[in-house]
Amino acid sequence: MAGFTLSELLVTMSLSSIVLAAAVTCGITLQKSFNATDNYLATHIQQVRIIDYLNRDVKRGLVVTTSVDLQSVTMTLPSYLIQAGDTEALSNPSLVNTPRTPTISYTSSGWQVNYGTSNTGVVYSINGNSIVRVENGVVTTIAASTDQLVPSTTDVELANTEYSSTTVTFMPIFNLAGNTADRTGTTLYATAYLRNKRRG
Amino acid sequence: MQLLKTPARQANVLLCVLCTILVVSLIGGNVLLNCVTRYNTAASQVRSWKESLDAAEAGGDIAYAEIRKTILDPTNAFSPSGGWTYSGGVYTNSGVTFGRDNLSTSSKVDLFYYDSNGNPWYRIRTKGTSPVTGLRRITMDDRMGVGTRGDSLLRKIDFNYDHFVATYGPNGDNVGKTLLPVTTPQITRRVELVAAPITPFEAAIKDAGTFYGLGNAAQIDSYNSANGAYYFCANNPSDPHYADSRSGNVEIDSAVATIRGMLYGNLYTNGGTVVRSSQVTGAIDNNVPFTLPPFKMPTDLPLPQNSPTKANGNTTINPPAAGAPQSPTFYLFSSFNGNLTVNPYGSSMTYVAIHTTSDITGTIDVKPNVHLVIYFDGNINVKARDLTNESGIAANLQLYGISPTDPSVNQTIDISSPGNFAATIYAPSAAYTMNGNPDITGALVCKSFYGNGNTSWHYDRQLDHEGDAVDYRIVSYVEDTR
Numbered sequence: 001m002a003g004f005t006l007s008e009l010l011v012t013m014s015l016s017s018i019v020l021a022a023a024v025t026c027g028i029t030l031q032k033s034f035n036a037t038d039n040y041l042a043t044h045i046q047q048v049r050i051i052d053y054l055n056r057d058v059k060r061g062l063v064v065t066t067s068v069d070l071q072s073v074t075m076t077l078p079s080y081l082i083q084a085g086d087t088e089a090l091s092n093p094s095l096v097n098t099p100r101t102p103t104i105s106y107t108s109s110g111w112q113v114n115y116g117t118s119n120t121g122v123v124y125s126i127n128g129n130s131i132v133r134v135e136n137g138v139v140t141t142i143a144a145s146t147d148q149l150v151p152s153t154t155d156v157e158l159a160n161t162e163y164s165s166t167t168v169t170f171m172p173i174f175n176l177a178g179n180t181a182d183r184t185g186t187t188l189y190a191t192a193y194l195r196n197k198r199r200g
Numbered sequence: 201m202q203l204l205k206t207p208a209r210q211a212n213v214l215l216c217v218l219c220t221i222l223v224v225s226l227i228g229g230n231v232l233l234n235c236v237t238r239y240n241t242a243a244s245q246v247r248s249w250k251e252s253l254d255a256a257e258a259g260g261d262i263a264y265a266e267i268r269k270t271i272l273d274p275t276n277a278f279s280p281s282g283g284w285t286y287s288g289g290v291y292t293n294s295g296v297t298f299g300r301d302n303l304s305t306s307s308k309v310d311l312f313y314y315d316s317n318g319n320p321w322y323r324i325r326t327k328g329t330s331p332v333t334g335l336r337r338i339t340m341d342d343r344m345g346v347g348t349r350g351d352s353l354l355r356k357i358d359f360n361y362d363h364f365v366a367t368y369g370p371n372g373d374n375v376g377k378t379l380l381p382v383t384t385p386q387i388t389r390r391v392e393l394v395a396a397p398i399t400p401f402e403a404a405i406k407d408a409g410t411f412y413g414l415g416n417a418a419q420i421d422s423y424n425s426a427n428g429a430y431y432f433c434a435n436n437p438s439d440p441h442y443a444d445s446r447s448g449n450v451e452i453d454s455a456v457a458t459i460r461g462m463l464y465g466n467l468y469t470n471g472g473t474v475v476r477s478s479q480v481t482g483a484i485d486n487n488v489p490f491t492l493p494p495f496k497m498p499t500d501l502p503l504p505q506n507s508p509t510k511a512n513g514n515t516t517i518n519p520p521a522a523g524a525p526q527s528p529t530f531y532l533f534s535s536f537n538g539n540l541t542v543n544p545y546g547s548s549m550t551y552v553a554i555h556t557t558s559d560i561t562g563t564i565d566v567k568p569n570v571h572l573v574i575y576f577d578g579n580i581n582v583k584a585r586d587l588t589n590e591s592g593i594a595a596n597l598q599l600y601g602i603s604p605t606d607p608s609v610n611q612t613i614d615i616s617s618p619g620n621f622a623a624t625i626y627a628p629s630a631a632y633t634m635n636g637n638p639d640i641t642g643a644l645v646c647k648s649f650y651g652n653g654n655t656s657w658h659y660d661r662q663l664d665h666e667g668d669a670v671d672y673r674i675v676s677y678v679e680d681t682r
Contacts (some may be wrong), residue, residue, distance in 0.1 A: 012213070015213070016213075019216070019217050019220065023220045026228075027227070030224065030227055030228050032233060033231070034234075037231075037232075037235050038234075038235055038238075040240075041239045045239075045242045045246070045351070048246055049350060049351060049354060052246070052249070052250075052354060052355075056679060056681070059677060059679070060678050060679050072413060078676070078678050080392070080678045080680065081680075081682070084641065094374060095374075096374065096376070097682070098373045099372055099373070099680065101312060101323075102313075102314075102676065104313050104315065104321060104396075106316075108443075110665070110677065111315075112395055113394050113396075113675055142350070142354070195674075196676055196677055
C-alpha cells in the first residue's frame, strides 16, 4: 500500500493548521465584533433611556437644578397621583394611584396650578456602576453604568423660560487605548424645556 | 492489483475549507442579523414612545384651539360639527388619526374652576397612541440585571391588551377596569394640561404697533394696591414695598419704538434696539413678538336694564342689585356725551357694566365700592380729569374698546390735559394719544401709542389677574406615567 510521504504530511498539516488558525481567529474576531456591536447598540439604547427619563421629568418639572459636577439633577414635580398615605387616601383608600384635580391659587408670582399640598422630589444621580432615579425615596435603576455611561446635564434659566441640556457618553469596547475621541464620538445630546417653570 | 483513489482525498481539503468558510459566514451573518433585528426593534419602540407623546400633545393643541374659540369665536367653540360632544360637564372629541405612522389622539376638556373675575379655567386630558412595529417583545431588558426591568419600566407597550384600561380603568380612576384587546401592538401616552385665561392687563403698557413716549422726565413704575395707596419707592431697596415697585413693564410688538423717561420694569420689543438701556431697570428683550386679537363684545352678559339708555346731560346710575363679576348689572347706551355718575348698591361692592354704541366724550364719576366696566364701539375723546375713579383703584374703572369689524375704520383714544386718572383701557384696535403731564394709575393695551408729556404712570400689580379673559394660555403640563 502506498502512503503519504513525510513531506506530504508536513505540507498537509501546515496547511490544515493555517486554515484552522484562520477559522479560529475568524470565530474569535466575530465573537468580539458581535460582543462589541451588541454592547454598542445596547449601550446606545441605554443612553436613549437615560435621556427619555430625564426629558419626561424635565418637561413636567416645576423646578430643576443640577449639581456643580453636572452629574446629579434634582427636580420638583407636581404630585399628580394620589399616593398611599396622602390625606385623600387616608379618607378614601380607593383613591390611591388616581389623579388629583388641580387647584388654583394666586401668589406673589401670579396664578399657580397645584396638585396636592406638596410636590414630588426626584433626583437623578450616579450610584456606583448605575444611574439611578429616586422619587420620594424609591430607587429605580435606569441604566447600568458598567459601560462607563456618563450623563451630564446643564440647567439654563432664561428670562421667560428654562431648559436642561443633557449629554450622555460611553466608552465603546473597541477603542484606541481609551482615547478621548472614542468617548466623545458616542455623545448623545438632548434638550428639554420646563413647561411648568415656576417663577419667583 | 488495487489502484489508489487519491483524487477524492485531495478534494476533501478544499471541501473542508469551503465548509469552514460557510459555517463562519453563517455565524457572522447571524450575528449581524441578530444585532440589526434587536436594534431595529428597540429603535422602533423608542420611536413609537416618542411619537405617542407627539400625538398626545397634538390632541392637546386641538383642545386648546377649541378653548381659545370660547373667547375669539364663541359660536364655533366645541361645535358638534368639529367632532365634539358634551356630556356630564366634559367635552370629548371623536379622535383623530394622522401622520405617516398612523398616530391617533383624542381629548377631553372640562371646566373645573372659575377665578375671582369669573373667568373659566379648563383642564385638558388627552392621549396619543402610536403603533409599534417589529418584534412583539421587549428588548434590552437583560441589560439591567436579574429582575430589574429597563425599557419596559419606562415604555409601557400594549402588545395584546391596553394595560392602562386593565389596571386603572379608561379614565384612570380605578373605575371600569377591563381587558381591552388592542389590534396591533401600541404605545399610548397621556398628558393633562391646564388652560388659564389671559387677563388683559399684564403690563403697564402693551402696544401692538408703533410707540413714542413718554417725555424725558416721565417715569413708569408699579405698586400693589393690596398694600395701600401708591407712593414712590422704586429707588429704595430697603422699602418693604420695593419688590412691587419695579413691574412697570412695557411690551411693544414693533421695532419702531422711541422710549423716553425712566422705566422701572422690563422692556420687550419685537426687533427693536434700546438706546437708553440705562433708564430701564429690568430685563430688556428685543425678541418678544406677540399678537393682540381683536376684542369682541362679550356674549355672556345679562339683559340690559330699561334705563338709563344714554348718558346725556347729568345721568346717574343707581343699580338695583350689587351684582357679581360674572353677572354685573348691565346697561346699553346709545350715546355718551354727558356726565355719568355710578353709585354703589348700599355699601356692597357693586358690579356694573355698560355697553355704549357711540363715542365717549362725556365725563365719568365712579363712586367708591363700584366696579364699572364700559364697552365702547366708537372712540374716546376726553380730558384726563373727566375720568374720575374715586376709589383710586384702577381696576374699578375698566374701558374696553370693541374692535371695528371694518378694518379700514380707525378707532382712536385721545386723552388730553389737564387732570389725572385711575383706570384701565383695553383697546387692541385703537390708536392711543395722550398729551400733557397726567399722573396715571392703571394699564393700557392699544394698537399704537403716542404720549409726549412727562407722565407718571403707576401700574397696579393687582391688575395682572383682573379683567375678562382675552385669550388662553397653557399653564400646567403633567404626564400620566402610569
